[in-house]
Amino acid sequence: MSTSRTRSLVVASVMLLTAALPARAVELGAVIDAFQRAFFSSGLHEEEQIGYAAAATILGATHPVDNPEVQRYVNRVGLWIALQSERPDLHWQFAVVDSEDIDAFAAPGGYVFITRGLLLRLNSESELAGVLGHEISHVVLKHHLKALQAAARTSLVGQVASYKLAQNGQNSAVFDQASTAARNLYSKGLDKDDEFEADRAGVILAARAGYDPYGLLAVLQTLENVDPNSNRMQLLLATHPSPEARIEALSKITGSLDEYGGNGEGNERFLEMVGKLAPPAPVAATIPAAASHSPPAH
């Protein structure tokens, strides 16, 4: 290679570098680099840190139901579905939370929560699988992780916290930043497209796990009939598309899943386990009669 050609290449390279990375930008880049390592990498450790803060924020508003048997039941069903996903090795942790409201939540790293109010409105394990499949899909597709990271990136408070972390290496800065973003995200909700995507993926995860994949559709038809002005629906409707819109979107894909329609229902196991959230006599004796009046029967 001739000297003049080498020189012109060097000059061109320096010009490019100067244009792209002026001196201040190089300094800024180093700081951003430190921020990214702490908060915005796609590493599992960072996801678990953010998920822990998000889960703690949710459990700051409601707490797990104190019934180990039901909690273990939901963990077994949930993990079986999660094992069919692209992220079977996460530390999946499921819990029923003690709220009469109708909702379910997911947090990065593998946390999934369902309210007692929603659980009691379900009729079978396949319906539970539909709900858990939807939430597991949020984790697998990193919906909350991406939203929390984006919020943290654009938040001035977050940047200051990031800077402090870069200086001091304190994990508490990560926690504070993530929980601040979580308060906002979980009260406003994800992008609606993320919800539709989680519906589609959740149905498939339920099918992969051997359940009747129409459970989620049945749940949405149940929710369609709960008074939208009810306080119990307030958070769900503030953070999700309407049940009607979700049913309409799902109807475009569910027609092709007929071959799995006769698969596992698990209504007896479900009612036996979830019935443990109720006190015994005299109510227990009345449940079968009431349940028989509660179409659709399975």
Place this chain on the structure above:
Amino acid sequence: MRWGSYLLLLTLLALGAMAAGRPDAYTVSATPLTTGPFTDAAPVSTLAAHTSVSVLLRKGGWYQVSLDSGQSGWLRMTALKFTSVAGEARNSVLVGLLGLFESGRSGANGTTSSTGVRGLNTGDIAHAVPDTAAVDGLKSWVATPDEARQYSAALPLRPYTVSYLDADGKPGKP
């Protein structure tokens, strides 16, 4: 308080019985009524939009229904909407039974006693003080993969290979 609860229970049961004995859903558009819960089942007839039906059973993506005319058959579940009154009764009977009595006394099996309706609204989340101890406590209920596999096999369930479907129903990404 307790007598009020029993009265409400009786009302709920009556509502449930009424819902089971009359048309509780209607077709959202003209839709075929078939002899079985599958696409190539023989057609019975075509129901016009807004035809009232009683739902008897769900099987996968299909509802078995009966009509006032005495006709019965199967419809795709997305072809139906439940009427709101029947839907309310349908959805609240079990909830009423389970939730109602817990609000009046301590729950069994270590269930947390409720002293009233617990709300969880956007404000509760927006002002939540993080509870790390509650997150740490979740570990005690976690299942191992082997437990999850054995529990699923007991239903019985078995895994299938199924592709994600996109918004248009094409295989690929969800």
